[in-house]
Amino acid sequence: MRSDTATDVFEEHRPVLFGVAYRMLGRVADAEDVVQDAWLRWAGVERAEVREPRAFLIRITTRLAIDRLRQVQSRREAYVGPWLPEPLATDAAGSPPDGAERAVFAETVTLAVLVVMESLSPLERAVFVLREAFGYPYAEIGVVLDRSEAAVRQLAGRARRHVEEGSPRYEVDPEQQRDLTERFLAAAAGDDLAGLLSLLAADARLVGDSGGKAKAPLRIIESADKVARFLLGVAKSMPAGLEFSLCALNGGLAVLAHQAGVPDTVIQLGVQDGRIRTVYIVRNPDKLGALATQ
Incomplete structure (x- = not known):
């Protein structure tokens, strides 16, 4: 036995x-x-x-x-x-x-x-x-x-x-989440303000976490227009060589930006009624080390 x-x-x-x-x-x-x-x-x-x-x-x-x-x-x-x-x-x-x-x-x-x-x-x-x-x-x-x-x-x-x-009840339909995430990335990378605004809820919010160790807003950004313009500004200043991949984090789809295998940023979208209600961005390097193998 x-x-x-x-x-x-x-x-x-x-x-x-x-x-x-x-x-x-x-x-x-x-x-x-x-x-x-x-x-x-x-x-x-x-x-x-x-x-x-x-x-x-x-x-x-x-x-x-x-x-x-x-x-x-x-x-x-x-x-x-x-x-x-x-x-x-x-x-x-x-x-x-x-x-x-x-x-x-x-x-x-x-x-x-x-x-x-x-x-x-x-x-x-x-x-x-x-x-x-x-x-x-x-x-x-x-x-x-x-x-x-x-x-x-x-x-x-x-x-x-x-x-x-x-906490808002975000939709978790995997296909919709993936579709919105991919369109979100394409609009941000393509400097497409109208495209971003079409994806964001009117009262969209952006919450960035850097812990003071990376560039990120120190306050929550509110309204679709302000969130979209901030994201387009960030996209224009992204360093060369930054790569993006999709991964499963915290019960849903997320975007991991990494450079030479080193995690730089995690982006996850809170989706409600077919629109992006919240954009979460984590940039504190102390919180990204465990994702190096993703």
């Missing part, structure tokens, strides 16, 4: 643990640190006393992520310009194989939802992640957070309302 080692058991659950930590923290490095700390805790326990390893590991990871989130909040308050989550290859988030469950799971890792989750308290964020992304029953979340089921239900309701009010 096979006897799994502590490492075997942990590696089996690592994708889920990373998925929890990333949704809580929005940074790959922070999530990986939390998962590593969870491994150290797991390696130090008497396994015979752990009846359900998955539940035990998720409990440890969630509590460590809450602690880490409280530590990094002051760092984010001092962040230069808008803050966006670190782009993540969707399959790295421990997603289910297919079906409606996968669709719901992917939705909880979109940039729009993760941005709104930044305004939740650490406990609200933990409840939202465990409930919405992983389908945990309220009673089990209560055990994870050492709270009553009634308190967890209250936290979940408050978090869900806040996320629903704060």
Whole structure:
């Protein structure tokens, strides 16, 4: 009979643990640190006393992520310009194989939802992640957070309302997303103002994240005309040799601009009612290193 080692058991659950930590923290490095700390805790326990390893590991990871989130909040308050989550290859988030469950799971890792989750308290964020992304029953979340089921239900309701009010319901039809993304790139590269305006919603917004380490707007740009003119100005100043490719990030299609294999920019479009509602641009090099192999 096979006897799994502590490492075997942990590696089996690592994708889920990373998925929890990333949704809580929005940074790959922070999530990986939390998962590593969870491994150290797991390696130090008497396994015979752990009846359900998955539940035990998720409990440890969630509590460590809450602690880490409280530590990094002051760092984010001092962040230069808008803050966006670190782009993540969707399959790295421990997603289910297919079906409606996968669709719901992917939705909880979109940039729009993760941005709104930044305004939740650490406990609200933990409840939202465990409930919405992983389908945990309220009673089990209560055990994870050492709270009553009634308190967890209250936290979940408050978090869900806040996320629903704060994040637009973007369309995720892959063919439409690809079509709009390709037309968006062609219009920007072709200095086609009318073409861009035809793709953008009237109240379109552009959110750029550079952390002060690359060129990007330090404030959110609003209105289709301002967004389009900004994008055309950027396109004209792009360095020679910059290449563009499409990739799957944060539950949807994204554009990765890279030069000699080094990631330079990630662009992702939030689409609603057939128009581009939000343009997300991530240029902070600290958030792009993990995409070097894309």
